[in-house]
Amino acid sequence: MVSKDANILTQNRGFLYGDAVFETVKIINNKILFLEDHYFRLMASMRVVRMEIPMNFTMEYLEEQILSLVKNNSLSDSSRARITVYRNDGGYYLPSNNSISFLIHTVALENASYSIEQKEYEVDLYKDFYVTKQLLSSIKTTNKIINITGSIYAHENGLDNCILLNDSKNVVEALQGNIFMLIGNRLITPPVSEGCLNGVMRKQILGLARRIEDLEVVEEVISPFDLQKADELFLTNVIKGIQPITKYRKKTFTAKLANQLVQMLNEMLTVN
Structure with missing residues (x-):
């Protein structure tokens, strides 16, 4: 009816x-x-x-x-x-x-400028469904059932977010944004060819990070095993800006680079 x-x-x-x-x-x-x-x-x-x-x-x-x-x-x-x-x-x-x-x-929105909330932010992998490595995955369509079921899974398990994998079982992105991983002096994010969204904030952060001295910025494949080797993990989207991940399984992370990038982002917007 x-x-x-x-x-x-x-x-x-x-x-x-x-x-x-x-x-x-x-x-x-x-x-x-x-x-x-x-x-x-x-x-x-x-x-x-x-x-x-x-x-x-x-x-x-x-x-x-x-x-x-x-x-x-x-x-x-x-x-x-x-x-x-x-x-x-x-x-x-x-x-x-x-x-x-x-x-x-x-x-x-409450805040005009970008900021980082000083709180715990725990994530885990979502493995019920996988993102396909294809052009459709890189654009924003209204077919978001993986993000919806993943969000329900995160809520049911007391997580703040989940990390999505592609059909090769590599890291793609989070439920609501692109993912970056810092290991030593290397900042890594998956290439769009892995199936991640071609994010607008992702593009800004790549540009800002490349201005930081002694920081190597690359787009390359990230395996789930790499995540526990990281010094920092953070997510990006246009509304939030940058969201540091503080915990993945038993590993905890710092947010020094994330804080530096947020400051650079706000300075860029002020100039423009």
Whole structure:
């Protein structure tokens, strides 16, 4: 039995098939952080899933739509916005057409600048399902059932997050962000070819870390066994910035580099 209020969903392809892509952005002082990176990743995602990009769907148009909504909701100081682009109604697995519509949703954030909470943050591996090493894994689609079941697993086991593995049983990312590992003077993150999200904050942190003297920054495969050799582990995403991992199984970690990178990140945003 479907209520009349639910009729809007009965043909919506994003709801029925996960036929949608999305971006989540952070707004500070009426400015969208890393707008260009988000826009080009969204365009790339739409092309990968063969959506038709309207001629007026420019970066300036998207910026105007987001900031207008943020202003109307009195959230210009500090907020997050999610832009979901979905293929229009019609068809089953084969769409009737590739035209699109989009929704924007905004939520207030407490802090404008990035900061690190001084608290314990424990993770473990999630091995019920694996991420495939393919292009679709590197974009943000609304097919996030692995992240959902992994989040439930983490909650049931008293964990703050879980680390996802790919079909080669190598480390890919966390449930809500990319992962970085410091061993000695080497900062390592998995390459996108391993199936991780091509993260916007991942790109910023790679750029900032390469400015640190005597720090070697590389993109290479990480095995689960490597994690217990690490001096630091931390996660990155645009909303949180950097989240240090304090415990993985019996190993505990410091957060010296993570704190340094957060400071550099905030300084970069202040200059820009």
